[in-house]
Amino acid sequence: xxxxxxxxxxAALILLASxxxxxxxxxxxxxxxxxxxxxxxxxxxxxxxxxxxLIYASDGKxxxxxxxxxxxxxxxxxxxxxxxxxxxSQTVGxxxxxxxxxxxxxxENAYLTASNANLGTIFDKLGDKLRGTTVTGNNVIxxxxxxxxxxxxxxxxxxxxxxxxxxxxTGAVDVMASSPxxxxxxxxxxxxxxxxxxxxxxxxxxxxxxFNRATQGLYPPGxxxxxxxxxxxxxxxxxxxxxxxxxxxxxxEYGQRVSNALNxxxxxxxxxxxxxxxxxxxxxxAVFCNIGQKLGAGRVIDKAKDFGFYSKxxxxxxxxxxxxxxxxDRSKHVFFDDAGRMDPGRLAFGQDRLLVTPLQMALxxxxxxxxxxxxxxxxxxxxxxxxxxxVLKVKxxxxxxxxxxxxxAELNVMxxxxxxxxxxxxxQIPGIKVAGKTGTAETGxxxxxxxxxxxxxxxxxxxxxxxxxxxxxxxxxxxxxxxxIAKQLMQAILPAASxx
Numbered sequence: 129x130x131x132x133x134x135x136x137x138x139a140a141l142i143l144l145a146s147x148x149x150x151x152x153x154x155x156x157x158x159x160x161x162x163x164x165x166x167x168x169x170x171x172x173x174x175x176x177x178x179x180x181x182l183i184y185a186s187d188g189k190x191x192x193x194x195x196x197x198x199x200x201x202x203x204x205x206x207x208x209x210x211x212x213x214x215x216x217s218q219t220v221g222x223x224x225x226x227x228x229x230x231x232x233x234x235x236e237n238a239y240l241t242a243s244n245a246n247l248g249t250i251f252d253k254l255g256d257k258l259r260g261t262t263v264t265g266n267n268v269i270x271x272x273x274x275x276x277x278x279x280x281x282x283x284x285x286x287x288x289x290x291x292x293x294x295x296x297x298t299g300a301v302d303v304m305a306s307s308p309x310x311x312x313x314x315x316x317x318x319x320x321x322x323x324x325x326x327x328x329x330x331x332x333x334x335x336x337x338x339f340n341r342a343t344q345g346l347y348p349p350g351x352x353x354x355x356x357x358x359x360x361x362x363x364x365x366x367x368x369x370x371x372x373x374x375x376x377x378x379x380x381e382y383g384q385r386v387s388n389a390l391n392x393x394x395x396x397x398x399x400x401x402x403x404x405x406x407x408x409x410x411x412x413x414a415v416f417c418n419i420g421q422k423l424g425a426g427r428v429i430d431k432a433k434d435f436g437f438y439s440k441x442x443x444x445x446x447x448x449x450x451x452x453x454x455x456x457d458r459s460k461h462v463f464f465d466d467a468g469r470m471d472p473g474r475l476a477f478g479q480d481r482l483l484v485t486p487l488q489m490a491l492x493x494x495x496x497x498x499x500x501x502x503x504x505x506x507x508x509x510x511x512x513x514x515x516x517x518x519v520l521k522v523k524x525x526x527x528x529x530x531x532x533x534x535x536x537a538e539l540n541v542m543x544x545x546x547x548x549x550x551x552x553x554x555x556q557i558p559g560i561k562v563a564g565k566t567g568t569a570e571t572g573x574x575x576x577x578x579x580x581x582x583x584x585x586x587x588x589x590x591x592x593x594x595x596x597x598x599x600x601x602x603x604x605x606x607x608x609x610x611x612x613i614a615k616q617l618m619q620a621i622l623p624a625a626s627x628x
Contacts, residue, residue: 179206181240181265183220183232185274186302186509192220192270193233204262208233214311216277218340219304219445219507222312230338232268232507235446239511239519240265246519264514271300271509276620280305283613284598288331290341290486293594293617296494296584298524299503301443302592302621304487306345310337331599343443344451346483347597350569350606351411352580353478355492355539358408360431361419362535367404369538375399375407379417381473388413389568408542409550411566413477420476426467428475429455434530435492436502438463442527443487443505453484478567489595493582495530496539497563497590502528544587552581554611557618561587564614566606576600579609585618592621 183193192215195206208223221231229237238244242265273293280291284307293303308331310324324337339345361367377398378385388397389411399412407415420428432438432454440450454463455470458481474480487505495502504527511520531539543563546552552564567580579601584593594617596610 177203177205177262178241179262179264180208180223181242181267181514183236183240184267184269185215185272185277186270187274188269190274192216192272193223206262208312210312213313214309215274215281216272216304217309217312218306218338218342218449219272220312222315224316231340231445231449232270235444236268236508236511239268242266244519266514266519267512269509269512270507271295271302272304272507273302273621276303276617277305279616279620280613281307281309283616287598288341288600289596289598289610290345291594291596291613291617292342292486292490293592293621294490294494294505296497296503296590296593299494299505299527300509300524301505301507303594303617304340304342304507306339306341308337340445340449341597341599342486343441343445344449345485345597345599346451346453346456347486347578347580347599348482348569348571349478349484349489350567350578350580351413351416351477352489352492352565352567352582352595352606353482353484354408354411354416354476355496355543355565355582356432356435357416357419357423357428357476358404358539358542359435359496359531359535360423360428361404362538363431363531364423364427366423367419369404369542371404372401373404373407373412373415373418374401375412375414377414379414379421379473381417381421381471386413386417386473405542405545408565409545411477411546411551416477417473420472420474423472423476424467425470425472425475428472429465429467429470431531433465434528435495436488436528436530437484438465441487441491441505444508450487451485453488455481456483457481479570486595486597489580489582489597490593491527492530493563493565493584493595494593495528496536496543497584497587497593498536499533500529500531500536501526502530540587543584551605551607552583552611554607555581555583555615555618557585557615557622560585560618560622562615562618563587563590564611566611568605568607571600573600575603577604579604580606581610581614583611583614583618585622592618 182191191211196209198205221233223229223233280303291305294301378387438454440452457464471480491502504525506522508522513519547555547562547564551566555562555564562585564583569578579598582595584590596613598609601609
C-alpha cells in the first residue's frame with residue numbers, strides 16, 4: 129500500500145514539475161514562437177490587448193509609430209497608426225492586424241511588446257498582469273533627425289534613390305531615406321498592399337515602395353569606389369599622394385581601351401602628368417585603371433572587406449531587408465570574391481560587376497572621416513520603459529578597422545580637394561570644410577547613370593558622413609545631381625552650416 133501511495137505521489141510530482149517546466153518554457157523562453165503560430169486565435173487577440181510601445185525620432189517628441197484604441201467585444205484593443213504618414217517608411221516599417229511586420233516594427237518587436245528579457249520589463253509586465261491593467265510596451269527612440277529626414281525625402285521625391293547620413297564617430301544614423309516611399313496607414317485599408325505596389329513610379333526593375341533602397345538596393349558605385357581603391361593603394365605603401373601618373377585619356381585593359389569620362393564635346397578627357405591627389409580630385413578613370421592593374425583585384429577586394437563589404441552591416445533591421453555589397457555574379461545571383469574572375473582595371477573605378485548599397489558607401493565615407501575605424505551603424509538611440517526609465521542605451525562600437533590613421537588623413541585631404549577644386553564643387557558650404565567623392569556609374573543605357581556622392585563634414589572635425597544615390601539619371605553626374613542633395617543634408621544637421 130505504501131509503495132502504491134509513493135508511486136502515485138511520485139507521478140503527481142513529475143506531472144507538477146512537467147507543468148511548471150512547460151509553463152515556464154512557453155511563457156518565458158518560447159513566447160515569441162508561440163505567438164508566431166498563425167492558427168493561435170487566443171494569441172492573435174491577446175497581442176492587441178498590449179499597448180504597443182511608441183517609436184520616436186531623435187527629438188523624443190515626433191512619434192513615427194503610435195496606437196489607436198478601439199473597443200471590440202467588451203475588450204480594449206490597440207492597433208497601429210503612423211502620425212507622419214510615412215516619414216522613414218521603409219525603416220520604421222509597419223505592424224498589421226494580420227501579424228505582418230516589417231522594418232523596426234519587426235526587429236524591435238520584443239521591446240515594443242514588453243517581451244524582451246530585461247528584468248525591469250519583466251517585473252513591469254508581471255505587475256500589469258497582477259493588477260489587471262493593460263500591458264504596455266517599451267518606447268523606442270531612434271537617432272533619426274526629423275528635419276534632415278524630411279529634407280532627404282523631399283529632395284528625392286519623384287526620383288528613385290536613397291540617402292544615408294550618420295555620425296562617423298558613433299555610428300548613429302541621422303537619415304535613412306528611400307524613394308519612393310509609402311504611407312503605412314494604407315497597408316490595412318482595402319487592397320492596401322496592392323495600391324501601394326501599383327503606385328506610380330519611374331523606377332526601373334524593383335519599383336516597390338516597400339523596398340528599402342538605402343539598405344537593400346544594389347547599385348554600381350562608379351567613381352565613389354575610388355575611395356576604397358585609393359585606401360588600398362595608400363595603405364599598402366604602393367603609392368603615396370605625391371606619386372605621379374601619365375594620363376593619355378585611357379588605359380588598356382585586356383587589349384581594349386578604357387576611356388576617361390567625356391567632355392561636353394564628346395571627347396575623352398585627358399589630364400597629362402598628374403599626381404595621386406589630382407587623379408582622385410578629377411576622378412581620372414585611366415589612372416585608377418592602371419592602379420587597379422598594379423594592385424590586383426585581390427588586394428582591392430581585401431580592402432573592401434576591411435570596410436565591411438561582403439557582410440551585412442549590423443544595423444537594427446531585419447536581416448532580409450539588408451544586402452551585402454561586393455562583386456555580384458548575376459548569372460548565379462550570388463556574390464563572389466574570386467579575384468581571378470574580376471577585371472582589376474574596371475573594378476578599381478567602381479564598375480566591373482561591383483554592386484553596393486547606399487548604407488555601405490556611407491560607411492566608407494565614415495571610415496575615412498573617423499581616422500580609419502568604421503563604427504557599427506545604429507538606428508536605435510535608446511529604449512525607454514513606459515515609466516520613463518532607461519531599458520537600453522546603445523553605445524558606440526567599432527565594427528571594422530578599415531585603414532591606417534595615416535591613410536585616412538591622406539584620403540581626407542584628397543576628398544577635400546574633390547570639393548574645393550574637383551568634381552564635387554556643388555557640395556561646398558561657406559565656412560565649412562567639406563570632403564567628398566562623386567560617382568557616375570554606367571547603367572548600360574546611353575547617357576543614363578546612377579549618380580553618387582559620398583561625403584563628410586566638417587573635414588577637420590567630422591560630425592556627419594553619408595552617401596546619396598539617384599538612380600537612372602539622364603545625363604546625371606554625381607557632382608550635379610547628388611552633391612547638392614548631400615549639401616542640404618549637411619546643412620540641416622550641422623549647426624554652423626545651417627547658419628552659413
